Amino acid sequence: MNIRTQLTLSYIGIVLIVLFAIYFFLGGALETVLSDHITNALQVQAALTREFLIEELPDKDQFNYDNIDPLVDRLGKVGQVRLTFIDKSGVVRGDTERDGSSLKEMDNHLSRPEIREANENGFGEINRKSDTTQIEYRYFALRIDRDGVPIGFCRVALPLETVNTALGNLRRMLLYVTIAGSILAILFGFFSTGAIVKPIKKLTEITQSIAAGETTSRVEVKSDNEMGQLSRHFNIMTDRVQEQIDMISVENKRLETILNNMSEGVLLINGATEITYANPAAIVMLNLPEMYIGRALIEINRIPELQALLREAEHTESVAFAEIRLENLRESEAEVTIVPVIAENEYVIVIHDVSHIRQLERIRADFVANVSHELRTPLTTIQGYAETLLNTKSSKNKKRKEFTAKILQHSTRLTRLVSDLLELARLESGDIELKRTVCHLNSFHEQIKDVFEPVLEESKLTLQWDIPEDLPKVSVDRQLFMQVFVNLIDNAIKYSPDKGVIEVSAETRESDDDVIVHIKDTGIGIPLESQSRVFERFYRVDKDRAREMGGTGLGLAIVKHILLCHDGRIWLESELGQGTVFHFSLRVSAEV
Incomplete structure (x- = not known):
């Protein structure tokens, strides 16, 4: 009713x-x-x-x-x-x-x-x-x-x-008057209550529209009576509610933006360990399916360490932290923090991918070990020969010359190592000013021949330079870019057998926006597990062979950073026993 x-x-x-x-x-x-x-x-x-x-x-x-x-x-x-x-x-x-x-x-x-x-x-x-x-x-x-x-x-x-x-006539007359009054009262009541109920009905309709999401609806105020005051206060209340909704919406959008752009994965699960929320990073880290809402975490991702950490947080009702391995991460290493929300019987899981940090830590450890070894070996040699020269009673010039040559060789190696380290540090810091000039890649050919001709003749290797003359010109720092060619060709010479072939070629791709250079050798090749690390400092596939040949282990790292300074990139293709191809790309010069 x-x-x-x-x-x-x-x-x-x-x-x-x-x-x-x-x-x-x-x-x-x-x-x-x-x-x-x-x-x-x-x-x-x-x-x-x-x-x-x-x-x-x-x-x-x-x-x-x-x-x-x-x-x-x-x-x-x-x-x-x-x-x-x-x-x-x-x-x-x-x-x-x-x-x-x-x-x-x-x-x-x-x-x-x-x-x-x-x-x-x-x-x-x-x-x-x-x-x-x-x-x-x-x-x-x-x-x-x-x-x-x-x-x-x-x-x-x-x-x-x-x-x-x-008396009957009198009662009858009173009855007629009563009936007439009742009819008038019914009519008056119907119309008067209609006037009273109309604003209430309108208020109800506006309330229903607001409940349906039309928050801009307002009640028209037509009087100053109680209904008018109610309508006015209802509008004020609606405005304040709308302000609160707008504030909450802004906060939700801000929070959503933060969560969606976080590198850390964030999940929210209820007391039944069912997933109620996951940000994009968490979806990628845990490889969640499209329909993950409402499904149990253990059903989707069976990681014992994660389940054990969740049970610990549930049992202690306090923050639980551990570093565990997740199969979908690059290095499978992640810091996981589980925070219980006691009032809601929910748990917030934050997953921080630390695989890159751990990789950097390993690189640093390798760097320290390699630098220590690289410096200690020539220093020990220099020290030994110097002490021999000081203690020997021999006056034979031949022996003295031999020791002096060894000292010079190792001091030269130290000088080259320190020079390469300084050059790499300078490139990595970005504190370098490129002296760009527009040139054709063939302009480097004669210089390359002068540098490697004695080595090529001694090793009976063939250097094939196959860069077309109509190739677009590039804008590079010639001195730095010469080092790219020298390091890559020197690397190819070291790992190629005698009578091998080293090919240098170039082409344009991707609508002629980039020049792609290829340096191919017929060497021993690089194992697949090492291909992603060859551009790291001091990383060597065959350490003994590399040291025997006098390399510093910094050549490819320097090449990579020189190309990055030129807005280029480098990558490789290799197969054991079949040789290696290094590719690098450069932007075509806009100058004619």
């Missing part, structure tokens, strides 16, 4: 109760008033009749039916009531309802209640059925005194049917 029906029925109910209460109360009151009015009318009629009879009646010894009954009939006709005259002895001498013999046959009325009361008190009143006519009357009797001596009684009577008819 809606509020309009409730208000209408309540209003109608109250009005009907009031109207019918008024009906019954007013009906009773009017009945009393009408009854009193009829009684008063009978009293007046009886008083007038008494005065008339005092004047007109003969002496009491001359009372007879013939001279009194006509007088009584005439008076009753005029007053339109039943009029009776009874002498002092109770004999009825005149009555408007009886004539002749029927009048004479009437009973003695001295015992009638109203006559007895009038005889005692001067007047008498009663409602009763007439013994003569068998009709109910309202009687009013007065004692008639002449010169202070009672001579009889005059009695006025009105049929109660007439009284009841008048």
Whole structure:
């Protein structure tokens, strides 16, 4: 039942109760008033009749039916009531309802209640059925005194049917008025409650629209009454709620942006270890399927260490931390922190990929070990030969020259190592200013021949330079870029067998935006597990062979950083026993 029906029925109910209460109360009151009015009318009629009879009646010894009954009939006709005259002895001498013999046959009325009361008190009143006519009357009797001596009684009577008819007409009229008032009350209640309910209904509609997401809806304020105040305060409340929603939305977007762009993986799981949220990093780290929401973590990713860490956090209700291996990470190393949210019975899992950090730590350890070894070996040699020179008593120039040559060789190696380290540090720091010039790659050919011609002849290796003349020019720092060619070709010479072939070629790809250079050898090749590390400092595939050939282990790292400074890149293809191809790319010069 809606509020309009409730208000209408309540209003109608109250009005009907009031109207019918008024009906019954007013009906009773009017009945009393009408009854009193009829009684008063009978009293007046009886008083007038008494005065008339005092004047007109003969002496009491001359009372007879013939001279009194006509007088009584005439008076009753005029007053339109039943009029009776009874002498002092109770004999009825005149009555408007009886004539002749029927009048004479009437009973003695001295015992009638109203006559007895009038005889005692001067007047008498009663409602009763007439013994003569068998009709109910309202009687009013007065004692008639002449010169202070009672001579009889005059009695006025009105049929109660007439009284009841008048009272019935009055009640009927009141009922009609009540019914008409009820109908008007119903109509008024219907329309008045409609006016009251209309703004409430509008408010309800606006509330429903806001609940459905239309937060811009507002209630129109048309008055300053209670409904107007309610509408105004509702709009104020809605504005404040909208402000809070906007603030929460901004915070959610900010939080979502942070979580989506975090390198750490973040998961939220409930007490049943079901995933309720995962950011993109966590999806990648744990290799989650598309439909992961609501699924148990152990069902998707069976990592015993992660499950054990989760149980620990659940048991201790405190932060749990461990470094575990995740199969989907590069080095399978991750720091996992699980934070229980006690109030919500949830757990926040933060996964930090530390594989790169661990890799850098290993590189640093290798670097320290390699640098120590590289420096210690020549220093020990220099120290040994120097001590021999100081302690030897031999004066043979040949031996002295041999030791001096060894010292020079190892000091030169140290110098080259320190120079390469300084060069690499300078490239990695970015604190270098490129002196670019536009040139063709073939301009490096003659210099390369001059550098490697003695080595090539000694090793019986063939250097094939196959770079087309129509290749676009590039903008490079010639001195640095010369080092790229020298390091890569020197590397190829060291690992190629005698009578091998080293090919240098170039081409354009990717809509002629880049020049791709290839340096191919027929050497021993590089194992697959080492190919991703050959550009690290001091990393060697075959350490003994590399040291025997006098390399520092920094050549490819220097090449990589020189190309990065030129916005280029380097990569390789290799197969054991089949040789290696180094590829590097450069941007075509925009200058003609």
